[in-house]
Amino acid sequence: MNRMFKAGVIGATGYTGLEVVRLIRAHPALRLVFATSESEAGRAAGGTDLRYVPAETAPLAEVDVVFSCLPSGESGLWAVRAAAAGLAAVDLSADLREPGTGAVYGLPELWRDEVRGARLIANPGCYPTGILVGLAPLLRAGLVDRGRSLIIDAASGVTGAGRNARRDLLFGEVAEDYRAYGVGNRHRHVPEIGVGLARLAGPAEFVFTPHLLPIRRGILETIYVPVPDGVNAAVLAAACRTAYAAEPFVAVLDELPAVRDTVGRNVVALGFADVAGQSQRLVLLVAAFDNLLKGAAGQAIQNANLMLGLPEQEGLPQ
Numbered sequence: 001m002n003r004m005f006k007a008g009v010i011g012a013t014g015y016t017g018l019e020v021v022r023l024i025r026a027h028p029a030l031r032l033v034f035a036t037s038e039s040e041a042g043r044a045a046g047g048t049d050l051r052y053v054p055a056e057t058a059p060l061a062e063v064d065v066v067f068s069c070l071p072s073g074e075s076g077l078w079a080v081r082a083a084a085a086g087l088a089a090v091d092l093s094a095d096l097r098e099p100g101t102g103a104v105y106g107l108p109e110l111w112r113d114e115v116r117g118a119r120l121i122a123n124p125g126c127y128p129t130g131i132l133v134g135l136a137p138l139l140r141a142g143l144v145d146r147g148r149s150l151i152i153d154a155a156s157g158v159t160g161a162g163r164n165a166r167r168d169l170l171f172g173e174v175a176e177d178y179r180a181y182g183v184g185n186r187h188r189h190v191p192e193i194g195v196g197l198a199r200l201a202g203p204a205e206f207v208f209t210p211h212l213l214p215i216r217r218g219i220l221e222t223i224y225v226p227v228p229d230g231v232n233a234a235v236l237a238a239a240c241r242t243a244y245a246a247e248p249f250v251a252v253l254d255e256l257p258a259v260r261d262t263v264g265r266n267v268v269a270l271g272f273a274d275v276a277g278q279s280q281r282l283v284l285l286v287a288a289f290d291n292l293l294k295g296a297a298g299q300a301i302q303n304a305n306l307m308l309g310l311p312e313q314e315g316l317p318q
């Protein structure tokens with residue numbers, strides 16, 4: 001019989017924590033041993049036979065792997081604590097994503113070997129995941145005109161903002177609306193995107209504009225890629241197909257992807273389109289994925305699988 005690994009989830013009542021718990025329950029080699037919540041401590045953890053415990057009383061010594069799903073500012077401390085105790089730890093927050101934190105940036109499709117040997121993983125941000133997966137083969141193959149900026153328009157469903165009550169996220173505020181936020185490269189994912197792009201092929205200029213989309217989950221990113229003469233959508237699609245031929249969690253489509261094709265799956269779907277009647281030599285790259293799966297909990301399980309020596313796809317919906 002295959003080895004079972006014991007898992008704990010810190011911050012298990014949030015949107016990503018709930019999703020990590022759901023994936024662990026369906027995972028053939030993981031068993032949930034604890035789930036923490038401050039606000040619901042003592043109550044039954046839905047769908048499990050456990051009760052939520054406060055994080056301070058979580059039995060870290062009893063598990064092999066910990067997923068920390070707290071807000072940024074708190075989450076990383078718990079992941080560092082777990083890794084220091086010898087456990088495999090995945091932090092879903094932004095706390096450990098900058099270089100120099102001691103954590104490995106866990107984007108397996110791009111830097112898998114580093115994830116395999118790691119104890120402490122900084123799980124990537126949702127928006128950066130699609131951007132980096134989509135652009136990596138193009139940058140690495142020299143198919144992007146580095147003299148011009150990448151323009152990245154992105155939209156996320158409201159679960160991307162977390163489950164805590166906020167007036168600006170009330171149904172009455174977001175329903176039947178669509179708006180940009182964090183404009184002018186002010187969103188907190190901008191440094192992470194910059195570091196990731198630079199790692200791929202040197203510093204790249206980009207303009208990142210996120211939007212709030214009144215759906216529950218899912219992200220769509222439209223990237224205007226400046227290309228050298230002679231490069232078109234077919235060339236970019238071919239480069240991605242070659243790079244991701246063996247990747248179970250990246251789909252390069254013949255058409256442009258839609259959010260609903262990816263919700264519930266741990267997949268980034270990519271599509272390309274030429275722009276008619278223009279002289280700017282731009283190609284459109286569209287990436288769609290589930291912010292709570294490939295953008296968070298699914299990627300976290302993928303990273304944990306690699307760290308624990310399990311098959312990377314184990315327990316993940318494709």
Ligand SMILES: NC(=O)c1ccc[n+]([C@@H]2O[C@H](COP(=O)([O-])OP(=O)(O)OC[C@H]3O[C@@H](n4cnc5c(N)ncnc54)[C@H](OP(=O)(O)O)[C@@H]3O)[C@@H](O)[C@H]2O)c1
Nearest residue numbers: 011013014015016037038039069071072093160162163296
């Ligand atoms: N949502 C996404 O799409 C997404 C994607 C990628 C990464 N992330 C990152 O993943 C982490 C969790 O995100 P989330 O969307 O799951 O957040 P969330 O829905 O707001 O959940 C936060 C969790 O932390 C707990 N918590 C403990 N102390 C807290 C405090 N002082 N303030 C607020 N909550 C506290 C909350 O439950 P109790 O109050 O019951 O303890 C809850 O379980 C964040 O760092 C976020 O940046 C989120």
